[in-house]
Amino acid sequence: MADAPDMMQVNNVSKAFGEDWEREMVIENLSLKIRRNQLTAIVGPSGCGKSTVVNLLAGFEKPDSGQILLDGRPVTGPSKDTLVVFQETALMPWLTTYQNVTFGPKLRGDIPRDQLKEAADSIIETVGLKEFRDKYPLQLSGGMQRRAELARALINQPLVMIMDEPFRGLDAMTRQLMQEFYMRLCEQEARTNVFVTSELEEAIILADSLVVLSNRPATVREVVQIDLPRPRNLEMLSSSQAYEYKRHAMEMLHEEALKSFKGVGSSSDFLESYSRRP
Amino acid sequence: MSNQGVSGHAPTGFQYFLYKTWKSLKTPMPYLAFAGIGLWLLTYFLLNEYWKIFPFFKIPGPVEVITEWLSRDPIWGTSLFTEDYYINIWVSCRRVIIGFALATVLGVPLGLFMGWSKKFKDYTFPVLETLRPIPILAWVPLAIVMFSGFETPIIYLATLASFFVTALNTMLGVESIDESYFRAAGCLGSKKRHVFINVVVPGSLPFIFTGLQISIGVAWFSLVAAEMISGDYGLGYMIMASYMVNKYTTMVMAMLTLGLVGWITSAMVRAAGNRMMRWRAKALGQGGV
Known part of the structure; x- marks a missing residue:
């Protein structure tokens, strides 16, 4: 699998925000490969620019310099090929689960009507929302909303699915269930995933490769291959191998x-100066 | 995560109405409403007809007004049993409906485009903001100069007043739509016009209907003001005409009628809104699942 060409390539990308006289580099010389049919998890300290990475990959923003390639072609704007599953659910509240799931294909008109119904119903069943097919998002629990959102993304068969936290x-309980569910989903079908998170354990248990970002301006600190066996389960987190990954990544973070x-030299210095504050 | 409500038949139409009415009788709401109205009438009665306290005794009291209202042979010539009472109500209602409809048809699209396109807003917003603060009474002479007769200037004023409210609220409604819906739609491959129909319009509905409820109130307000100044019929005219000839009982009756009719029209707008935004009402009904 390693010799298959990469699905996405990020080459020396930089991005800055702010007015001319106080431009702040958010991303500097970031280079990254998203491997085909693998799950690439991206972690980084909070506020390091993870969301900006997502926006760049998805085409919501353009890099100031550098290049982002999807399957060999530059990313020009948002499209169904780099689909984002958002932090907070972005299901349209005025559409039912079924209407939300069929939203994309219906507007693009790329799946014939009779096939669409079948495809949507089957995907809604996969995410376990068959009985909630005709409910509105606000009638679903948090976990159900995330699953509906997953279904809405999956039906479009994106080249890359970008999961932004x-x-x-x-x-905690629902989160664990969702992690297990997502893990199985990834193992059942080959799909290219980018999973951005601030939870290290979540990243390790889901990922094939773990990208650790540096502090702002963000660049790649290290890429760790996660060789935990598949199929995976959450218990593997207590294995010594997982622990080693975690310790190593934690140190960097x-x-x-x-x-x-x-x-401030170290956290103890920081605490000391904090306690002496006026 | 219970499955209740998934199976079973939801009542529709009249059955649903009966079900809702029956349910509401089990809540304190209707009783509190009646108690509130009763208390208000009692206070009015005590101040006006029982203790006769200054300045309340100068106006007709509730017993006098209600007796006149229900009289087959009214002393001052107008009651539930005379034709001109209904003509006045109908004339005002027709004017408000036409004005409100025109304002909605013009104001909602204008607001939608203003919220949607920055460029369009840059063109139109300064004009709207200059005209909007001009009180509707200040438009009265202009309306009379511009249009002949009674009907057109009055409808013009009602339209104008509610148009500003509707346009502004609709614009704010579009601006209130969470950015993530636009992003999601962009990801899913929506073209610009798709985004307009599928995100901008439904997303701004809650604000639009808040605006419409205010706007129908404003339409009544400006209508009555216009009818009081120039008019041949209508509730505003009825108030002014009875005042001129010292028929205070009829005047209070017209005021109360105006209140009731206004209440009914905004309730109708509210009901239409709830019907169009069932995704919202259901959510509120179920609470957090």
């Missing part, structure tokens, strides 16, 4: 996070 805001406390 998709399970944030769920309670900790170092990067500390950089945001400018001029």
Whole structure:
């Protein structure tokens, strides 16, 4: 699989925001490969620019310099080939589950009507929402909303599915269930996924390769191949192998996070100066 | 995550109405409403007809007004049993309906485009914002100069007043739509006009209907103001005409009628809104699942 050409290539991308006189580099010389049919997890210290990476990959924003290629062609704007599953659910509240799922294909008109109904019903069943097919998003629980959102993305068969902290805001129990569900979904069908998260354990248990970003301006600190066996389960998190990945990544993240406390050598120094504040 | 409500038949139409009415009788709402109205009438009665306290005794009291209202042979010539009472109501209603409809047909699309296109807003918003603060009474002379007769200037004023409210609320409605819906639609491959029909219009409905409820109130307000100044029929005219000839009982009757009719029209707008936004009402009904 490693010799198959990469699905996405990010080459030396930089992006800055702000007015001319106070431009802040958010991303600097970021290079990254998204491998075909693999799950690439991206983690980084909070506020490092993960969301900007998502926006660039999805085509919502254009890089100031550098290049982003999807299947060999530059990304020009948002499209169904780089589909984003959003942090907070972005299901249209005025459409039922079924209407939400069929929203994309219906507007593009690329799936014939009779096939669409079948495809939608089968995908809604896959995510376990058969009985909630005709309910509105606000009538669904948080977990159901995320599954509906997944169904809406899956039916479009995107080349790359970009998950932007998709399970944030769920309670611990639901989050775990969603992780297991998503894990199985990925293992059943070959699909290229980018999974952006701030939860390290979630990243490790789901990913084939783990990209650790540096502090702002974000660049790739290290790419760790996660060789945990498949099929996976959440218990694997307590294996020594997973622990080793976690310890290593944690160390990097900790170092990067500390950089945001400018001029402070270590966390103990920071705490000390904090306690002596006026 | 219970499955209740998934199976079973939901009542429709009249059955649904009966079900809702029956349900509401089990809540304190209708009783509190009656108690509120009763208390208000009692206070009015005590101040006006029982204790006769200044300045309340100068106006007709509730017993006097209601007796006149229900009289087959009214002292001052107007009651539930005379034809001109209904002519006045009908004339005002017709004017408000025409004005409100015109304002909606013009104001909603204008607001939608203003919220949707920055360029269009840059063109139109300054004009709207200059004209909007001009009180509707200040438009009265202009309306009389512009249009002949009674009907057109009055409808013009009602339209104008509610048009501004509708356009502004619709625009704010579009601007209130969460960016993520636009992004999702962009991802899913929607063209611009698709986004307009499938995101902008439904997404701004809650604001549009809030606007329409205010706008029908404003339409009544400006209509009555116009009818009081120049008019041949209508509730505003009825108030002014009875005042001129010291028929205060008829005047209060017209005021109360105006209140009731206004209440009914905004309730109708509200009902239409709830019907068009069932995705919202259901959600509120179920609470957090």
